Amino acid sequence: xxxxxxxxxxxxxxxxxxxxxxxxxxxxxxxxxxxxxxxxxxxxxxxxxxxxxxxxxxxxxxxxxxxxxxxxxxxxxxxxxxxxxxxxxxxxxxxxxxxxxxxxxxxxxxxxxxxxxxxxxxxxxxxxxxxxxxxxxxxxxxxxxxxxxxxxxxxxxxxxxxxxxxxxxxxxxxxxxxxxxxxxxxxxxxxxxxxxxxxxxxxxxxxxxxxxxxxxxxxxxxxxxxxxxxxxxxxxxxxxxxxxxxxxxxxxxxxxxxxxxxxxxxxxxxxxxxxxxxxxxxxxxxxxxxxxxxxxxxxxxxxxxxxxxxxxxxxxxxxxxxxxxxxxxxxxxxxxxxxxxxxxxxxxxxxxxxxxxxxxxxxxxxxxxxxxxxx
Amino acid sequence: xxxxxxxxxxxxxxxxxxxxxxxxxxxxxxxxxxxxxxxxxxxxxxxxxxxxxxxxxxxxxxxxxxxxxxxxxxxxxxxxxxxxxxxxxxxxxxxxxxxxxxxxxxxxxxxxxxxxxxxxxxxxxxxxxxxxxxxxxxxxxxxxxxxxxxxxxxxxxxxxxxxxxxxxxxxxxxxxxxxxxxxxxxxxxxxxxxxxxxxxxxxxxxxxxxxxxxxxxxxxxxxxxxxxxxxxxxxxxxxxxxxxxxxxxxxxxxxxxxxxxxxxxxxxxxxxxxxxxxxxxxxxxxxxxxxxxxxxxxxxxxxxxxxxxxxxxxxxxxxxxxxxxxxxxxxxxxxxxxxxxxxxxxxxxxxxxxxxxxxxxxxxxxxxxxxxxxx
Ligand code: HEM
Ligand code: HEM
Numbered sequence: 001x002x003x004x005x006x007x008x009x010x011x012x013x014x015x016x017x018x019x020x021x022x023x024x025x026x027x028x029x030x031x032x033x034x035x036x037x038x039x040x041x042x043x044x045x046x047x048x049x050x051x052x053x054x055x056x057x058x059x060x061x062x063x064x065x066x067x068x069x070x071x072x073x074x075x076x077x078x079x080x081x082x083x084x085x086x087x088x089x090x091x092x093x094x095x096x097x098x099x100x101x102x103x104x105x106x107x108x109x110x111x112x113x114x115x116x117x118x119x120x121x122x123x124x125x126x127x128x129x130x131x132x133x134x135x136x137x138x139x140x141x142x143x144x145x146x147x148x149x150x151x152x153x154x155x156x157x158x159x160x161x162x163x164x165x166x167x168x169x170x171x172x173x174x175x176x177x178x179x180x181x182x183x184x185x186x187x188x189x190x191x192x193x194x195x196x197x198x199x200x201x202x203x204x205x206x207x208x209x210x211x212x213x214x215x216x217x218x219x220x221x222x223x224x225x226x227x228x229x230x231x232x233x234x235x236x237x238x239x240x241x242x243x244x245x246x247x248x249x250x251x252x253x254x255x256x257x258x259x260x261x262x263x264x265x266x267x268x269x270x271x272x273x274x275x276x277x278x279x280x281x282x283x284x285x286x287x288x289x290x291x292x293x294x295x296x297x298x299x300x301x302x303x304x305x306x307x308x309x310x311x312x313x314x315x316x317x318x319x320x321x322x323x324x325x326x327x328x329x330x331x332x333x334x335x336x337x338x339x340x341x342x343x344x345x346x347x348x349x350x351x352x353x354x355x356x357x358x359x360x361x362x363x364x365x366x367x368x369x370x371x372x373x374x375x
Numbered sequence: 376x377x378x379x380x381x382x383x384x385x386x387x388x389x390x391x392x393x394x395x396x397x398x399x400x401x402x403x404x405x406x407x408x409x410x411x412x413x414x415x416x417x418x419x420x421x422x423x424x425x426x427x428x429x430x431x432x433x434x435x436x437x438x439x440x441x442x443x444x445x446x447x448x449x450x451x452x453x454x455x456x457x458x459x460x461x462x463x464x465x466x467x468x469x470x471x472x473x474x475x476x477x478x479x480x481x482x483x484x485x486x487x488x489x490x491x492x493x494x495x496x497x498x499x500x501x502x503x504x505x506x507x508x509x510x511x512x513x514x515x516x517x518x519x520x521x522x523x524x525x526x527x528x529x530x531x532x533x534x535x536x537x538x539x540x541x542x543x544x545x546x547x548x549x550x551x552x553x554x555x556x557x558x559x560x561x562x563x564x565x566x567x568x569x570x571x572x573x574x575x576x577x578x579x580x581x582x583x584x585x586x587x588x589x590x591x592x593x594x595x596x597x598x599x600x601x602x603x604x605x606x607x608x609x610x611x612x613x614x615x616x617x618x619x620x621x622x623x624x625x626x627x628x629x630x631x632x633x634x635x636x637x638x639x640x641x642x643x644x645x646x647x648x649x650x651x652x653x654x655x656x657x658x659x660x661x662x663x664x665x666x667x668x669x670x671x672x673x674x675x676x677x678x679x680x681x682x683x684x685x686x687x688x689x690x691x692x693x694x695x696x697x698x699x700x701x702x703x704x705x706x707x708x709x710x711x712x713x714x715x716x717x718x719x720x721x722x723x724x725x726x727x728x729x730x731x732x733x734x735x736x737x738x739x740x741x742x743x744x745x746x747x748x749x750x
Contacts, residue, residue: 254661259725271726285691286629286677291670291723295663302661316660340716346730348666350634350721351646 005043005132006240010365011035014239018054025050043132044241053077055238056124059366060248061329065342067318067354068250070325071122075248076100078125086188086196089127089137093144093186093247096125097204100228100249102311117206118310120228120251126236127245136244140187140195141165144230144247145205148182158182160266172197181207181224208308210262212300217277223270225257225301227310234368244371251311253318258298259347270297294347315345319352337362380418380507381615385740386410389614393429400425418507419616428452430613431499434741435623436704440717442693442729443625445700446497450623451475453500461563461571464502464512468519468561468622471500472579475603475624477686492581493685495603495626501611502620511619515562515570516540519605519622520580523557533557535641547572556582556599583683585637587675592652598645600632600676602685609743619746626686628693633673634722645672669722690720694727712737 012032019028038045047055053075061072076099080092102119130136148166149158156163158180166184170176174185174197183205185197206227212218230249235242262268271293275282278296280289305312313321322343329336338359349355387407394403413420422430428450436447451474455467472478477494505511523541524533531538533555541559545551549560549572558580560572581602587593605624610617637643646668650657653671655664680687688696697718704711713734724730 255725263725264731286681286689288670288674288677288689290691290726291673294723294726295666295670298666299663302663306661314661314663316665341719344716344724346725347723348669348721349719349724350630350638351665351669355721356639 003130003133006039006045008036008039008240010240011039011045014055014058014366015051017058018051018239022050022054044129047238047241049079052079052081052126052238055366056126056236056246056248059236059238059368060122060124062337062364062367064337064339064359064361064363067253067322067343067345068122068313069336070321070328072325074122076121076123078123080125080127081129083127084137084190084192086137086190086193086198089139089188089190089245090186090196090198092125092127093139093188094201094204096123096247096249097144097200097228097230099123100230101204101206103203103206118227118308120249120311122248122250124236124246124248126243128243130242130244135191137188137190138245139232139247140168140189141184141232144186144232144249145200145226145228146184147180147226148176148184150176150178159261159268169197180222183226206310208304208310210300210304211307212296213303215277215296215300218296218300221270221273221277223262223268223300225252225261227252227305227312229256231368233370235371236366236368238366246368248368251313252305253313253315253345254298254302254305255315255345255347258301259294259345262297262301263294298347315348315352319345319354323353335360335362335364337364378505378508381414381420383411383414383615385615386414386420389430389433389741390426392433393426393614397425397429419504422613422616424454427454427456427501427613430741431501431611431621431623434611434613434743435497435499437712437739437742439712439714439734439736439738442628442697442718442720443497443688444711445696445703447700449497451496451498453498455500455502456504458502459512459565459567461512461565461568461573464514464563464565464620465561465571465573467500467502468514468563469576469579471498471622471624472519472575472603472605474498475605476579476581478578478581493602493683495624495686497623497625499611499621499623501618503618505617505619510566512563512565513620514607514622515543515564516559517606517608519561519607519624520575520601520603521559522555522601523551523559525551525553534636534643544572555597558601581685583679583685585675585679586682587671588678590652590671590675593671593675596645596648596652598637598643598675600627600636602627602680602687604631606743608745610746611741611743613741621743623743626688627680628688628690628720629673629677629680630690630720630722633676634669634720637672637676638669673722690723690727694720694729698728710735710737710739712739 016028019025035045056077057072057075060075083089083092100123102116147159149156149160149163169185185199187195187197189195207224210223228249229252230247232247235244236246262270271290274293274297275289281287282289302314326336340359344355390403394400410420431452432447432450435450458464458467475498477491522534524531524535524538526538544560560574562570562572564570582599585598603624604627605622607622610619611621637645646665649668649672650664656662657664677689701711715734719730
């Protein structure tokens, strides 16, 4: 509940863990006293930048659905708590995407770090916390970059998942071209300004056209996907403080694109077309034409990203990394909560090491929550 | 606990459900009184053949890991409660396999039903229940038909999963040929006779050589698999009565063979060899060579069974059937407990309808239990 006072127990638990895992932060005792006083006086408290950064890393480490947690320490945390206007928020989200995509060095204008488009880095931008009893800014988009979808006589053009969202954006006045891979505007809502729409600049949206290493006709399908998956609608909760706007992004695991976004029957649904081009026998399921088309689509995704120099990982590699993460955590005596149904990839599950074991399922905080679930 | 008295509440629950779902069984009241008296006098009670048969069907209907439950009503139930010697048990298990494989009509010698090898039918053979405080007969094999595995200098020959079991069988005096697909003997233990080994007759073990619809070299791999998966080590629990020996069998879903038994790294581990024959680039995971070899291996399994006239189902078809089962059960107001992690197939999970939903997870009885888990 983002409207209630901060739970003092959760605050203290977080601070103890945070300081215990970071001796350089100093002793936790004095800090606990300060926070207790702040909680008593205001019902909430303010994280130091170090606490906030480590809290975000812990939230990632605790994200039980995420297979990509090996690199949790390397999360780039952008402290954006002072931004309140839609214009400021938009400009900082653009910076997020540029940094995440490798376009610009971290720290505006810092010298010595080269621009490397495609060198995807895990990034989170943390905006102002929810203050008990007060409205807060948020982004209506599920992800910062997603493609519009439009109902048409011949079926949906674009991403069927966003037909309703697209219609809402048009109702707000967004002018759409109706193209199948048209990036949606950002819908930023602030208490003072209501909902405002923003178009992302081209250099903030790294995209990869999908081709196949062997089949030239694949390019004719004119598929593409964006390089940075940036979830924008989950609430970050650290030590009892809720950050309703805290978009985070990593790099893609290929199957998210090739086995879900482009393949799901209620998304781009491309397997029948790929199978047709491959001339597969689609009259019976037992020819496994779906499975064969799926593999070729996923090969194409991985190969196209790799060829374009855009970081991506296949599911075998991410599975191995996650098993290393589990071993690391076990070595330091920490349980790793994980949700089997999300960790195991949506294709060739049995081929991955993550399939062949069980996991702890605890809900550990800090963490990320979908507001529908958590309220 | 198979050594304790039958739980009267579980007995009554089962009988009420059994009679409620089967009006032709008559009113449950008198039956409840009889059973209560039997429980008070002996600590257990005896199922009528009808109760036993329906109880076994309910156990299948409640098997939350099983995707094949659409046909739960069609289970052929063989009531073998009077068999006690190892010889009798063996002979009835052979009959089970023959009936399950379509080799022989149901009911020994009944006229008018043709022998149709490959026409796999779901069958369960239910042997004597555990009597509180007394030892009982059981089969040591995990499945009635499985292949031996032997450690050798060049790695395991046969099925690595059964290396230990194979060694035990050899210690009991079993003479093995050391071939890679050699059917293990049945190890039947009775309280009076101890452990006795039996060799299955050839006509009880339907097998299919694996070839590929396009790649002729596939036959050179000399792969084969048996047609009937018959789990022998799970305890059937019906209305509080435990049946420690109640082997059951259906037909295979192709992925059980092609994506697990023949593919798992700790089973026959055939993907590297298949990939080599397909001339795939195995230097990097992101070529998805494993996934491509997996699809071809599974195509081969399905095609070989189909060509041999042996019933098998692909994972798309079984997924659709399970969704129909869910709809059927919902229509009559019954929850269908299901374990997502077992229901979703080990390959192309995201392509199946069963992937894209959640399930009830209750443990409903009657059911099947692995003795290690349940004791
Ligand atoms: C660095 C590369 C990363 C990879 C390869 C990765 C991989 C994945 C994958 C495959 C999923 C499942 C997505 C789905 O099936 O819809 C997932 C979910 C998730 N990841 Fe990661 N991830 C990465 C970075 C991050 C970062 C930086 C964070 C947060 C700081 C994060 C937090 C989460 C959360 C909260 C979920 C669950 C989302 C939900 O419930 O919808 N991940 N991740
Ligand atoms: C008719 C065709 C059938 C099909 C296609 C089918 C399919 C499956 C599959 C794919 C599994 C998962 C196996 C694994 O991953 O190891 C499974 C598990 C199971 N099935 Fe079925 N099944 C069938 C018949 C039956 C029958 C006749 C019964 C009992 C009367 C049954 C009871 C179970 C049980 C108890 C499990 C869980 C086994 C365990 O925990 O290891 N199934 N089934």
